[in-house]
Amino acid sequence: MKKILVPVDFSEYSENALKAASQIAKKQNAEIVAVHMLGLSDAVITKEEDSMEGLFLLKLAQKRFAEFLDKDYLEGITIHQTVKNYKVFSEIDDVAKEHDAYLIVMGSHGSSGLSEVFVGSNTEKVVRTASVPVLVIKDAHNFTASKAVFASDYKLESLKVFNKVTALFKALDIEVKLLYVNLPTESYLSTNEIEQRITNFLVHLNEDSTILPEDIAIYSDYSVEKGIFNYAKRVKADIIGIPTHGRKGLAHFFSGSISEDVVNHSKLPVLTVKI
Structure with missing residues (x-):
């Protein structure tokens, strides 16, 4: 870097x-x-x-x-x-x-979860168009993150982003907790289907990758945003990593309202990488 x-x-x-x-x-x-x-x-x-x-x-x-x-x-x-x-x-x-x-x-001055942090803000305009990772900081504090949560859909189109994010966290000496958020929607997958997708994804990683299927947590929630924040709270993460779909913006990635508990965790730094 x-x-x-x-x-x-x-x-x-x-x-x-x-x-x-x-x-x-x-x-x-x-x-x-x-x-x-x-x-x-x-x-x-x-x-x-x-x-x-x-x-x-x-x-x-x-x-x-x-x-x-x-x-x-x-x-x-x-x-x-x-x-x-x-x-x-x-x-x-x-x-x-x-x-x-x-x-x-x-x-960023956002205060009501990731959607409010980014959507419609100058920060989101940068996130949408940046070809390099964007780290969003909400509060003045020492950046001493030691544990991150990174959520992915584990589709093959996400391989490049996955490699970039994990390499960056490694360079920053930050432990990464990998996450798949399963939703009760049309895109719902059974545990077996999720595990198959994850296994196929890991097969396509670099040969020197040591990530195993059991290293990726499967967490069920009512929205991707809720799942990320609730899991981050569970593992006591200091920072959140998420992919974004470029000009579709983060509104494409997030949906739904969030609880007061989740709002508190929106103070975490957020690292975004465009797919």
Whole structure:
């Protein structure tokens, strides 16, 4: 892991992300690329009479950016800062590619479960379009995760994501609890059918994989979201990993309401990887 990208809007949420990224960077000897999206209007950019205003706003953003990054917890970490005139958060992926970032860390103010954390937010726009994993941080805390829950449908189309997520957790020295959530819907499978799907999936993993069918928990619940949170609570996980279907968004992955107990666990960091 060489570079971690952190979008910055000067809010407490982006500082939460910056703190988490700094802890990962120190552990992985990685660099941080902090990007601020200026979002100037086309008029300010194109009209000659407004060019001075645009230059002033750019200089002001750069000054504020430098002050924002003047933090003790960033000491010893190589920080790259860039200001882009992006107005939509989907363009963050372009910055990640430009700097060859392996991970994006973002803050979020969502407070009612994963659906509310992401759906309709700038965070979800990044999650939908990012070609690299996105780690979403909700609260200011030390990123000292030691146990993760990763849910998958164990279809062959998920192999690439599965390998990417497990490799990332391994690099971060985080134990992974693998999960399949079985639902009482049209997609319901018997235990035997689930085990057959999991076995077929594991056969297609890398030859050096040591994962066995019994390493994957089968948990029944009324929604994927409930199943993930309830299982995470059961095993005392510190972080949740989930796949997303790109532009279909996380709304495609999650459905249903969640209980008050589950809401409390939405404070866990969430790592998303696009299928």
